[in-house]
Amino acid sequence: MTRNMVTATNTLGQLQQQLDIISNNIANVDTIGYKQSTATFTSLLTQEFQNQRGDDADRQTPLGIRMGNGAKIAQSQLNGKQGSLQGTDRSLDFGFTAENQYFKVLIQGANGDQEQNFTRAGAFYFTPINDDEVMLVDGQGNALLNQNDEIIVFDGPVDNIRLTNTGTLQVSANGVQQEVDLGVVNIQRPQLMERVASGYLSMPNNLEELGVFPGEVMVQMEGELRQQIGLEQGTLEQSNVDLTTAYTDLIEVQRNYQFLSRAISMSDQMAGLVNGMR
């Protein structure tokens, strides 16, 4: 009886989630290095009804009628498109100019364990770790890693910070030149990555179950490959959220929501008609 009500309700719940995804994109329109998510829909499974056995009338379609049950979000994809670069003239701001390349960051977990995550937000800082050494950290205070997965420590106080076109950070402290290769990876299958807090991407926990090695999912940019690193010093990569598209999608979702609410109220009125029969 209330089949259409259920169909509409199923879809309304999913539209709500699409709305959440769009809202999150809009909220991050000013977040550096942010990559927008795009949700797409698919129809739910259909049910076949053999509503007239022995139906011998001419027909175009196979026997029975097939009724759908609404729609659901099929996937939410990470859009890896390049964001625009904003000049900041700050020597510790780095913007990527190549898609799918990420910095490696060491995250301290709640129970003391450490995990490697990936970010494109390149606003870095030096934090003192003792009287004469400084460590390179990102905006969240998490340590950046070099190409060999070690934290980056310089003798301080540092000045004259320079980035080479192969992603090597050169600093001098008291006239002594020091350099380190910033750890950069090229993530080959961004859709496999998990989005975690603060704009970080992390490897999925079930990678082994999937039968995949981390090396297949991402390429370490080392040796010859460092020539392909696209990093610009003194700039920050802006969010790649396109507000026009986001708002268009928002309007579309809202109207779909209205249409389906109308379908529910019609279904309710139909139930009212049945109740009013006697």
Add this chain to the structure above:
Amino acid sequence: MFRGFYTAATGMIAQQRRTDLLTNNMSNVNTPGFKADQSSMRAFPDMLLSSLGESKIPTEKGLTLANMPTVGALNTGVYMQETIPLFTQGDVRETQFTTDMALVQGDMPLNGETGLPGMIFFTLENPDGTNRLTRNGNFTLDAQGFLTTANGYYVLDDAGNRIELESDQFQVSEDGRIVVDGTDVARVGVAYSDDPQALVNEGDGLLRAPDGVVLPNAYAQEDIAFRVNQGFLEQSNVDSARTMTDLTNAYRAYEANQTVLQAYDRSIEKTVNEVGRVN
């Protein structure tokens, strides 16, 4: 006695079915590659009415003959006979994803029997080894690097093999060739059906060819024109304004049937409470 009582009820059930179908279309107004379903209603098979009567022949003793004069044909209801997907090209919309593809078809030859144009589809591998078809080109790369649908069905190339790619950095030419760093690695499989109405809609964007039917490769067909557009998705071909109109229409038809049912109810009420009354 009151034959139309159940006729009106079947009318309500059929209109209920129609609203179910239209609500599903409305739900999928945003689903890539979705084809709107259309309903066709059919009257219950005819039945021939005749009245039981007798005719008196004025003879000496008075002769009575039984006869049954024919009254005419009557249909005692309606039901939804078919749900027919509307196989027309949907609009295409840019998405920026290299793993999104839209099939854009030109003129298709008309089927000699049905008079309707043919249709082309992407080919997918079902876990049981058989093939499925879809118009939803919203693909992705799985952990192993195979091109799959959002639900993990492998997308097949024109030779029926899975498509394996290193990363999402690849180009698809308009004739379906997947190019990685300047070399052809595969060609997206596209199947042609000259009678798409015979396909079974399984939902989730999947269509199944009838048992034993193998659809031909669309690239080998000479008289059809189409192209594969990378970075685009074919939108649903549901027209929301029309669907809403049809929904209102179905609702009112439901209401009309309910009113007829009430009229019958009053007739029955009269029969029960007044016709048989003694005083």
